[in-house]
Amino acid sequence: MPTPLIETRNLIKRYGDKVAVKDVSFDVHGGEIFGFLGPNGAGKTTTIKMIVGLLQPTSGSVKVAGFDVQTQPLLAKAASGYVPDTPNLYAKLSGRELLRFVGDLYSLDRQQVARRIEELLRTFELAAAADDTIDSYSHGMQQKASLAAALVHDPHVLVLDEPTVGLDPKSARLIKDILRQLADRGAAVMLSTHILEIAERMCDRIGIISKGQLVAIGTMDELRALGQSGETSLEDIFLGLTGGAEEAAIAEILK
Numbered sequence: 667m668p669t670p671l672i673e674t675r676n677l678i679k680r681y682g683d684k685v686a687v688k689d690v691s692f693d694v695h696g697g698e699i700f701g702f703l704g705p706n707g708a709g710k711t712t713t714i715k716m717i718v719g720l721l722q723p724t725s726g727s728v729k730v731a732g733f734d735v736q737t738q739p740l741l742a743k744a745a746s747g748y749v750p751d752t753p754n755l756y757a758k759l760s761g762r763e764l765l766r767f768v769g770d771l772y773s774l775d776r777q778q779v780a781r782r783i784e785e786l787l788r789t790f791e792l793a794a795a796a797d798d799t800i801d802s803y804s805h806g807m808q809q810k811a812s813l814a815a816a817l818v819h820d821p822h823v824l825v826l827d828e829p830t831v832g833l834d835p836k837s838a839r840l841i842k843d844i845l846r847q848l849a850d851r852g853a854a855v856m857l858s859t860h861i862l863e864i865a866e867r868m869c870d871r872i873g874i875i876s877k878g879q880l881v882a883i884g885t886m887d888e889l890r891a892l893g894q895s896g897e898t899s900l901e902d903i904f905l906g907l908t909g910g911a912e913e914a915a916i917a918e919i920l921k
Contacts, residue, residue: 671732674717679713685878688877690709690726697852699846701857716728718730719743747823749829760797761792762783772819790810790811791810824856829859871884881908
């Protein structure tokens with residue numbers, strides 16, 4: 667296998683006596699979409715923030731595109747893009763100004779950035795609103811603007827936390843298609859989602875985290891082999907591995 671574009675090794679994150687992430691190790695390679703799943707509070711977002719350099723691990727290491735996130739942070743961040751679960755954009759900038767600002771942050775050539783901006787605005791169906799301020803955008807438009815901003819510098823690695831939350835079906839389909847195209851061009855795409863159907867259809871491999879520990883990783887066929895006999899859907903496998911099967915059965919009884 668080629669060198670992975672995301673490498674996590676023995677990641678641990680403690681908050682006082684609480685261990686949020688316990689000895690997590692996995693790789694994500696170029697050309698694949700990697701789904702990162704887990705119940706609320708399982709450690710997904712904490713792990714993602716360590717990968718993109720927003721949190722420092724208590725111990726362990728992360729490499730992005732071969733660069734150590736702790737010792738080579740600028741190189742690691744230059745090779746990656748990050749889309750958080752809630753867009754936090756500059757409300758009084760227009761969509762076009764936001765993308766130009768991001769291009770300046772990465773010290774990209776102005777003419778190259780101008781072409782890239784127009785391409786992204788068309789791709790994300792934001793061209794008509796490109797000169798409107800972001801505070802006039804709907805949630806879905808802000809989500810698309812956030813993803814466009816993460817792609818201005820054409821990163822090798824893209825990390826997304828719940829990228830389709832709150833999107834209408836058309837926008838969600840557009841983003842899924844774009845992520846597939848990015849992976850097919852050789853990028854490593856890592857995303858977390860609570861929508862298991864999306865993960866099952868989109869992702870080449872899936873990692874499942876529960877109570878801070880990585881409890882399973884693999885393709886759907888490999889996860890089926892780990893699950894209980896007869897479990898074929900990702901939902902059943904997920905509930906079986908994370909201890910959610912009993913809760914689901916109780917909820918069904920109480921209906």
